[in-house]
Amino acid sequence: MDNQAVNSKKIAAGKAIEYIRNGMTLGLGTGSTAYWAIQGIGEMVKHGLSVKAVATSIQSESLARELNIPLIPFSEVDRLDITIDGADEVDEKLNLIKGGGGALLREKIVAAATRFYIIIVDESKLVRHLGKFPLPVEVAPFGWELTMRRLSELNCTPRMRMAGDKPFLTDNQHYILDCAFGEILDPAGLHRKVSDITGVMEDGFFINMADIVVAGSPGGETRILNKPA
Numbered sequence: 001m002d003n004q005a006v007n008s009k010k011i012a013a014g015k016a017i018e019y020i021r022n023g024m025t026l027g028l029g030t031g032s033t034a035y036w037a038i039q040g041i042g043e044m045v046k047h048g049l050s051v052k053a054v055a056t057s058i059q060s061e062s063l064a065r066e067l068n069i070p071l072i073p074f075s076e077v078d079r080l081d082i083t084i085d086g087a088d089e090v091d092e093k094l095n096l097i098k099g100g101g102g103a104l105l106r107e108k109i110v111a112a113a114t115r116f117y118i119i120i121v122d123e124s125k126l127v128r129h130l131g132k133f134p135l136p137v138e139v140a141p142f143g144w145e146l147t148m149r150r151l152s153e154l155n156c157t158p159r160m161r162m163a164g165d166k167p168f169l170t171d172n173q174h175y176i177l178d179c180a181f182g183e184i185l186d187p188a189g190l191h192r193k194v195s196d197i198t199g200v201m202e203d204g205f206f207i208n209m210a211d212i213v214v215a216g217s218p219g220g221e222t223r224i225l226n227k228p229a
């Protein structure tokens, strides 16, 4: 990753953590942008901030532990005050494609329990229509070949995500099929069709979930995009 992209991510994360207040329960995202938010929260905790958090992946949980961010089991959570997470694409209505890091299922469960869901991206992730980034679809290993055929009937080219010469396994022990649809004009409609396929555990569409998107630019500016009314 080039330094400019790193800077944009860091800047966006720095802005997002300004929304955090003492006593909040937080959701910690996954990926190279969420990494900076977790680092920032760790720094705030070091300086006396009192929060509790749940993580959206084993990776983010380990990072939070290293930084002494107090973690609670998700079973103890009813509502999270704020979750800060990254995204692979953001459209003009703040619909997202997520799951490039393979954490989409936990990320969506955490997002759905969140009062104020903040997405942080470098500005290159902002698009008019979703779809240039292949849609990650988390599927059950049992019968995945059939699930893949059903997905391809929706006019996409699915590919098994690999980790070396083996299928990539999510934290939930599922596979990921990355589905190249090309430009998607109706993400909500397509989300329904994908979700209807048996064997699909979750897809990477996050429709109408983000409250704000903080986009960082390499020059150090941030832009805050609000969910359309």
Ligand SMILES: O=C(CO)[C@H](O)[C@H](O)COP(=O)(O)O
Pocket: 029, 030, 031, 032, 033, 034, 085, 086, 087, 088, 097, 098, 099, 100, 101, 102, 103, 104, 107
């Ligand atoms: O959805 C995700 C992980 O499942 C990430 O948030 C998404 O892939 C963006 O990652 P990054 O910040 O590294 O570009």
